[in-house]
Amino acid sequence: QQKVQQSPESLSVPEGGMASFNCTSSDRNFQYFWWYRQHSGEGPKALMSIFSDGDKKEGRFTAHLNKASLHVSLHIRDSQPSDSALYFCAASELNNAGAKLTFGGGTRLTVRP
């Protein structure tokens, strides 16, 4: 079983709508979380990081972390067709020698014009 699990596998929202992604970890060693986005033919690009409980907002993107339940979410408001991509949750362990990231399986977002 993957240590970082994402849901849903795919998501379709209308342009201007809200897209929401969920991520749950099964390992309490994971303390630091990122959301990455990958467009077709490109490498993943970091959207935002979140290390503390609560909400973190950057423009149209809001991340939420609950360390007690090891749950992270990402919300995109006013979704645009250019937001259509694969979204990954990634986690890093505390005192992680080498700082390797463990990725979830990804959620594919389609924004319908």
Place this chain on the structure above:
Amino acid sequence: ETAVFQTPNYHVTQVGNEVSFNCKQTLGHDTMYWYKQDSKKLLKIMFSYNNKQLIVNETVPRRFSPQSSDKAHLNLRIKSVEPEDSAVYLCASSLLGDQDTQYFGPGTRLLVL
């Protein structure tokens, strides 16, 4: 703006051949990584290097070997490729630390016939 460069973009080869992929980062980062992304888009760490020293070496077949000439370059060599090596190989870099964001290159797509 791309600051992690990978070559080649795409490589097709026969089973049993040797291949080598190059990665260069211009971000001044201390740590570089190789990840493998399979056909289901699952991303998994392979190696992590800090200042030319191997830090993380996940369980990968021995035919894979990273090569670092300086902290800005990290190459990946695969001796005697097999069909299951067909994937996208992604290079990334970051400052050392479990809270540092990793920046990815565009990837090298390998197809083994």
